[in-house]
Amino acid sequence: MNDARVRTGKYFMHGDHACAEGALAAGCNFFAGYPITPSTEVAEHLAYRLPKVGGTFIQMEDELASMAAIIGASAAGARSMTATSGPGLSLMMENLGLAVMLETPCVIIDIQRGSPSTGLPTMAGQSDVMQAQWGSHGDYEIVAYAPSSPQETFDLTVLAFNVADRFRTPVILLGDEVIGHMMERVEIPAADEIVLWDRKRPKSSPGNNGDYKAFLPDEDDLVPAMAHAGEGYRVHFTGLTHDELGYPAMDADTHHKLVTRLVEKIRRNADEIIRTEEIYLDDAEIVVISYGCTARSARRAVREAREQGIKVGMLRLISIWPFPEKQITSLGEQAKAFIVAEMNLGQISREVERFVSQPVTGVHHAGGAMIPPEPILEEIANCQRSIANG
Amino acid sequence: MRTEIRIGGFGGQGVGLAGNIVGKAISIFDGREAVMTQAYGPEARGGASSANIVASDRPIDYPFVQHPDILIALSQEAYTKFRPEAKPDALILIDNGLVTPLEDDRPYGIPATRLAEELGRRIVTNMVMLGFFTAVTAAVSREAMEEAIKSSVKEKFIDLNLKAFATGFEHAKEKV
Numbered sequence: 001m002n003d004a005r006v007r008t009g010k011y012f013m014h015g016d017h018a019c020a021e022g023a024l025a026a027g028c029n030f031f032a033g034y035p036i037t038p039s040t041e042v043a044e045h046l047a048y049r050l051p052k053v054g055g056t057f058i059q060m061e062d063e064l065a066s067m068a069a070i071i072g073a074s075a076a077g078a079r080s081m082t083a084t085s086g087p088g089l090s091l092m093m094e095n096l097g098l099a100v101m102l103e104t105p106c107v108i109i110d111i112q113r114g115s116p117s118t119g120l121p122t123m124a125g126q127s128d129v130m131q132a133q134w135g136s137h138g139d140y141e142i143v144a145y146a147p148s149s150p151q152e153t154f155d156l157t158v159l160a161f162n163v164a165d166r167f168r169t170p171v172i173l174l175g176d177e178v179i180g181h182m183m184e185r186v187e188i189p190a191a192d193e194i195v196l197w198d199r200k201r202p203k204s205s206p207g208n209n210g211d212y213k214a215f216l217p218d219e220d221d222l223v224p225a226m227a228h229a230g231e232g233y234r235v236h237f238t239g240l241t242h243d244e245l246g247y248p249a250m251d252a253d254t255h256h257k258l259v260t261r262l263v264e265k266i267r268r269n270a271d272e273i274i275r276t277e278e279i280y281l282d283d284a285e286i287v288v289i290s291y292g293c294t295a296r297s298a299r300r301a302v303r304e305a306r307e308q309g310i311k312v313g314m315l316r317l318i319s320i321w322p323f324p325e326k327q328i329t330s331l332g333e334q335a336k337a338f339i340v341a342e343m344n345l346g347q348i349s350r351e352v353e354r355f356v357s358q359p360v361t362g363v364h365h366a367g368g369a370m371i372p373p374e375p376i377l378e379e380i381a382n383c384q385r386s387i388a389n390g
Numbered sequence: 391m392r393t394e395i396r397i398g399g400f401g402g403q404g405v406g407l408a409g410n411i412v413g414k415a416i417s418i419f420d421g422r423e424a425v426m427t428q429a430y431g432p433e434a435r436g437g438a439s440s441a442n443i444v445a446s447d448r449p450i451d452y453p454f455v456q457h458p459d460i461l462i463a464l465s466q467e468a469y470t471k472f473r474p475e476a477k478p479d480a481l482i483l484i485d486n487g488l489v490t491p492l493e494d495d496r497p498y499g500i501p502a503t504r505l506a507e508e509l510g511r512r513i514v515t516n517m518v519m520l521g522f523f524t525a526v527t528a529a530v531s532r533e534a535m536e537e538a539i540k541s542s543v544k545e546k547f548i549d550l551n552l553k554a555f556a557t558g559f560e561h562a563k564e565k566v
Contacts, residue, residue, distance in 0.1 A: 010418050012410065012413050012417050012426070178453065181428070182425055182453050183425065183426040184424070184425050184426075184450075185417040185418060185423070185424070293453075296451045296452060296453065300452055370452075372452060373452055
């Protein structure tokens, strides 16, 4: 393999390495992290690769500092990221809220393992789903993607950087140990075929600051233009509630306006952010919802059930947050039952229940071993019997 | 069709590299689908380690090997541990200089370690075994395997590795 930033070609590649290569292809030029299984190979690969393409790799003292460093680098114009697993994600939560409040684009890779606490370091989990959305204090909307293959890990890492820059928000890649540690074919396109979305930048020059206000959003997308540290603009960054200039404004009206905008910025642009895959959904009476590694087993279960003549389809969540509530609601108009297959004890099941009136059953496992196709197929057959019996 | 392949041995026998080469040969150079997984973590250090490949003509969903159709055992411990998990009628390939099979088992044997030592480098035992595997099973083409080897080892060792591969391949043609 060569030392080019974009390693165009076909490879038999490790999922974590595909993540690192995706970051490089997306123009990532700053990584700060603290190695943790099963995400270590992301850091290891970038430690080797980033300096050769002019980027910066820092092994930090811990995850709190890692998160702080990528926020700082991003404020100075870098495409920055970190990589961790559940215990590290917990430690990043305070500064994740800071990234939301400062509207600093950055990418957090979370290769999930069995949790809570130290859990199962070397074995898979999918139980950081709710933490990704709700782990930091306060109201906010997060963006999270969940790849089902090394190829998708590459593709979604690129997308994560784009969405982060486009909407000035932290984006989490919710990988898992199965996908992170498996090898499969990854095709890296030519550098000029990789689409990169730009960060919105100030229209006025830095000289007298013109009419530039660091936190004044555009009306249509609610995203403010971003000046970078060192360019000469006068900006003020604080985690305190702030006005459009970035100065602290300790009053209820400003607070309500700011937090509502931060939430609406993601909700209003959800259609641009959300990604799903639909399989056999056209006439499906039973809808299986799954994501990440578990979606691979769900796909086989759905295909085998179809071969048995059962009208079942699958909605694969490629993005987890913001939740695709419109799609789930519309599936609620055709389906008679929902099954959610996930390697946790019902985090997305509960979310689906909020949007449909049909029964939602779960194929759940606390983690440590990937859910195989059989229990999902069994649950599809159970649902089919319930439907047949009225 | 889905084929499950497990390569087992002890640490240092190049099981991981062998698995990587098989997966690469199938998915990059033969244009089919392949997934490789490895036992990971402290429990996988020492003792019998393994590399696991699923090969198929269609995209692979469940990525793990459950009941190997093909088992390559480079050590007695790997044979003893993994033979019961393989299908009863699985193709079993062993280093018959190191592995004594069960009485009712009929594996294909090659003295891979001895042949590698005769080439001057015991480290290429895995390549001898891959050549043998390629000839016996036809799970992957010889050309694809050679391409995969060339792109997986350091340039100055390519000839040695290809020679080891050819040794295993020819042994199968002569003896099996």
